[in-house]
Amino acid sequence: MEYISLSDYLKEKYNTKVYKLSLTSGCTCPNRDGTISTGGCIFCSEGGSGDFAAKGLSIEKQIADAKSLVDSKISSKIPPEERKYIAYFQSFTNTYGDQERLIKLFDEVLSFKEIVGLSIGTRPDCLTDEMVNYLSLANKNKEIWVELGLQTIHENTARLINRGYELNVFEDAYKRLTDAGLKVVVHIILGLPGETEDDMLATVKYLATFNPTLFGVKLQLLHVLKGTKLSEMYEENPFHIFELEEYCNLVVKCLKLLPRETIIHRLTGDGPKKLLIAPMWSGNKKLVLNTMRKIVAKS
Ligand code: SF4
Numbered sequence: 001m002e003y004i005s006l007s008d009y010l011k012e013k014y015n016t017k018v019y020k021l022s023l024t025s026g027c028t029c030p031n032r033d034g035t036i037s038t039g040g041c042i043f044c045s046e047g048g049s050g051d052f053a054a055k056g057l058s059i060e061k062q063i064a065d066a067k068s069l070v071d072s073k074i075s076s077k078i079p080p081e082e083r084k085y086i087a088y089f090q091s092f093t094n095t096y097g098d099q100e101r102l103i104k105l106f107d108e109v110l111s112f113k114e115i116v117g118l119s120i121g122t123r124p125d126c127l128t129d130e131m132v133n134y135l136s137l138a139n140k141n142k143e144i145w146v147e148l149g150l151q152t153i154h155e156n157t158a159r160l161i162n163r164g165y166e167l168n169v170f171e172d173a174y175k176r177l178t179d180a181g182l183k184v185v186v187h188i189i190l191g192l193p194g195e196t197e198d199d200m201l202a203t204v205k206y207l208a209t210f211n212p213t214l215f216g217v218k219l220q221l222l223h224v225l226k227g228t229k230l231s232e233m234y235e236e237n238p239f240h241i242f243e244l245e246e247y248c249n250l251v252v253k254c255l256k257l258l259p260r261e262t263i264i265h266r267l268t269g270d271g272p273k274k275l276l277i278a279p280m281w282s283g284n285k286k287l288v289l290n291t292m293r294k295i296v297a298k299s
Pocket residue numbers: 029030031032039040041044045048049091092093123149
């Protein structure tokens with residue numbers, strides 16, 4: 001089966017492969033700092049659901065470091081002046097905190113010529129009008145994606161995972177963002193404890209109803225990571241963890257439910273290997289990609 005991957009979209013739009021630079025905004029999260037709760041979502045590791053970006057460095061240094069990391073993998077056939085990047089703020093809640101500081105930070109990032117867009121991971125309950133207005137204006141020059149961690153539409157699961165907001169909060173944020181012309185990417189998790197396959201597919205069907213404004217979806221395999229509440233639950237009462245092929249088959253079902261034009265930003269996701277408890281196969285990126293490719297191709 002065919003679908004539009006993020007790299008297809010970027011290649012078509014920018015006429016070259018575009019690379020992501022993982023950056024950190026210095027934000028925390030209201031679901032961890034005590035504003036909503038102190039525990040955070042039960043699957044969230046200490047790195048705030050993104051354990052790759054450097055902390056405590058200036059944004060110029062972060063960009064330089066992230067670029068040299070990425071550049072080491074880029075073919076020397078693409079000269080440095082032709083390379084393009086998306087700045088990606090994934091960890092924690094990147095619109096939470098001093099709005100003036102964050103706007104200045106995003107402005108600074110967007111001032112780099114080679115950075116063609118900005119991807120901001122956040123919570124739907126952390127979007128001030130000031131931020132939405134700023135992002136909407138910035139979006140006129142370079143593309144801005146706002147990534148909302150929905151995970152599930154089911155309120156009982158949302159409570160179990162301590163998401164800390166209800167579905168109508170997501171709906172309101174989605175509307176405000178799309179009304180402002182912004183591109184929204186929705187992050188969902190497959191394999192949350194207590195959810196059946198039908199529950200997961202219901203979340204995907206729900207997202208499909210947002211078309212034509214649904215820009216992107218990120219499908220994330222549930223990872224059980226060390227040091228999380230989820231790992232304690234898993235040890236006390238092990239719940240079902242997907243086998244690789246089982247997961248790939250489910251992903252195919254999800255892709256079939258989504259509108260053809262929705263951009264698929266991710267099919268699995270890889271957690272930090274040093275923290276991974278289950279499923280261990282997800283640490284073998286090559287195996288996962290090859291198996292996924294085969295199963296998607298024959299579907
Ligand atoms: S909202 Fe994000 S950063 Fe905050 S606890 Fe949940 S997963 Fe972690």
